[in-house]
Amino acid sequence: MSIANSIRAQIPPIHPEGYPFIGGFALASLLLFWIWTPLGWIGTLLTVWCALFFRDPVRVTPLREGVVVSPADGRVSLISMVMPPAELGLGDKPLLRISVFMSVFNCHVNRSPVTGRIERIAYRPGAFINAELDKASEDNERNSLVISTPDGRIGVIQIAGLVARRIVSFVREGQSIGAGERFGLIRFGSRLDVYLPEGSKALVAEGQTAVAGETVLADLRLGDGGRTWRTD
Helix, strand or coil: CCHHHHHHHHCCCECHHHHHHHHHHHHHHHHHHHHCHHHHHHHHHHHHHHHHHCECCCCEEECCCCEEECCCCEEEEEEEEECCCHHHCCCCCCEEEEEEEECCCCCCEEECCCCEEEEEEEEECCECCCCCCCCHHHHECEEEEEEEECCEEEEEEEEECCCCCEEEECCCCCCEECCCCEEEEEECCEEEEEEECCCCCECCCCCCEECCCCCEEEECCCCCCCCCEEEC
16 A cells, blocks of 8 residues: 555545535635735644544444444533433433533534434524533534334434534434434534433443444443444
8 A cells, every 4th residue: 555545544534514614714724825824824724623523434333233322422421310302202201311522623423323213303493502511401402313223212412512503414204224324413512412211321431432333322232242343
């Protein structure tokens, strides 16, 4: 393999959603170079950051039914028993919620936590408070999915944050989806909540770093063995 090919192999692909933003940053950088060279270099750094924000690296996802993987890159910020939002239709009992907070430096492509069928999609407008705060689950703009699986119904919610102003969804109701498959993204910094069936136990801890499509948040079939994997 040539040096050029080796370098390209180390650079993750960019999600198509990012092209207009990267192009806009690049154009602004050219204009800033024309105004004052130091400003142009600042614009160039911001262009590189924007490209990194929309990176879409290959992930290796465990495929056995019952495994719940992280839907986002970031930090496990909250693990608690809470009432699920009404639009999920997951009942009126507290469920285990695992929250993953994405900073503006994380990859923001979101991946399905489980294999199943998308039973419901519900968008709700709202505020843009800090996504690390617990009340962001109720107050902020969000897009909710309910995924039906043989082990129960899973809720996954994209929550806009202090900087985020746009939630993007790639899926539709009734669609089948595999664990680790891309279902959306959020611009620019935000949080994902996963609601698990009654009796579930977390296999991660608060403060732990999570990788979308790879980090196992919970296993709904703890007694089963044998996992297979998919690289995507």
